[in-house]
Amino acid sequence: MDSIDASIVNRLQEGLPVCARPFDEVAATLDLSLDELLSRLQRLLDDRVLSRFGPMFNAEKMGGALSLCAMQVPVERFDIVAAQVNAFPEVAHNYERDHLLNMWFVIATERPEQALAVIRDIEQLSGCRVYDMPKQEEFYIGLKLAV
Amino acid sequence: MVLSEQDRELIAAIQGGLPLVARPYAAIAARLGLHEDEVIVRLAALQQAGMIKRMGVVVKHRALGYNANAMVVWDIPDAEVAHIGALLAGETCITLCYQRPRRLPEWRYNLFCMIHGRERDSVLRRLEQIVALHGLEKFPHTVLFSGRSFKQRGAHYVETGKLTGSLHGSPSRKKAHG
CATH class of the missing domain: 3.30.70.3460 (Alpha-Beta Plaits)
Known part of the structure; x- marks a missing residue:
């Protein structure tokens, strides 16, 4: 985990936009290529630094x-x-x-x-x-x- | 807002995580026989309704070296709990802050917050600073550090069906000390 990984994790804790190419926007703000962002994200998941990447649900609002x-x-x-x-x-x-x-x-x-x-x-x-x-x-x- | 059958299928398709591709919603749409736009519009509506808080990451604190995971619990008079809860939530080292019911006589505490730190001493020092800063000495509180972590996964909100069957997997049995 280097400083680029750290900046990715910090940025993604704020959330990913819901749009057609959401990773492009994040990659641009971090000054990374799309491919580098996606491969680093995959590695962070494989290394189990991140347990999941996706929607954070509000269980109660969903009736759960x-x-x-x-x-x-x-x-x-x-x-x-x-x-x-x-x-x-x-x-x-x-x-x-x-x-x-x-x-x-x-x-x-x-x-x-x-x-x-x-x-x-x-x-x-x-x-x-x-x-x-x-x-x-x-x-x-x-x-x-x-x- | 009531979840439609289509919403449930959509939630089932994404609850295990988003595909890491340039157009993740197009990939999900293809799986569900929908158009990319339909998926985006529906997810935006679920987010607008507060059912989805955001699309983000679940960080494994321990993998990042945050090995001291302290649950700090407080016994705050009901009339003051909203005020104190807001104060604590504003502290940068506090990552969660909830009011919960007391379970008397065994459990007197009604305000719960989490502090993550690299080691116990630094977490306790931060807590001392917070107590002093906000004048919280008069409220009984205690710190519960975590020992072993037996299971850590994202919650699943839609029952296992053909779309989600592979996502549950078997419970992990990690026994990391912290």
Whole structure:
């Protein structure tokens, strides 16, 4: 990852225009050729610096549900429960965190009632209570992560 | 705005990522049997309606050396949470800021923000500066650093069908320490 890659990542965090040749505009602002921009983007994806390139959806506006959930998992069962939770396709990511509530994951579903079903299933499988904390308000973030 | 069947097919076709070609929307249109213009107009409408926030990138913080990923949680009186939330969101090192419900008695915190940094010490120093700058000492707060990351992928919003079947894949089981 060099300074050109960094400028590409920073520029694309602001978003890509929805027009016929969106990459040309970005390439021009970065003083790159279209081919160089696309091949660098492909490499950043292949190297897993970027996990995805595309639309950022607003789940709630689409009628879906997105919730942050936490569980208190006994340390000796942590890996087993992690595998159980991760096996659900509705679980978008999952982190271990240093707190009594030590497993934190995000559930994304197309309809709100599906989230409740997933939470019930996880509680039943794991024997741990799921603390469900859907967002009530999102505060606008101006600047993105500079790399 | 209600999603049509065509919108759902369009979302299914792009939720795994845009094709990296000069005319990505033409490539998607060809896959769906539509015209490029139809795809662009529809995506612009979805963006206008706020269903799509933007076309952008999902950065893997850890791959960029941002190994200290701190969730900072605060217990703020309900009447003040909008004000404090806006203050925190304005800080450049804070990448997400949400109000969430308390789960008493086990969980008292109602304001969540993320700070990404290269190492824990620098994240904690930044947090101290923010607390001092905005006079937040009186609000109980705590820092939850992340340990292992078990799964990291973009959320999928349209159920798996023939168009999206290959996109889900199997969950990754990375066990990076951070």
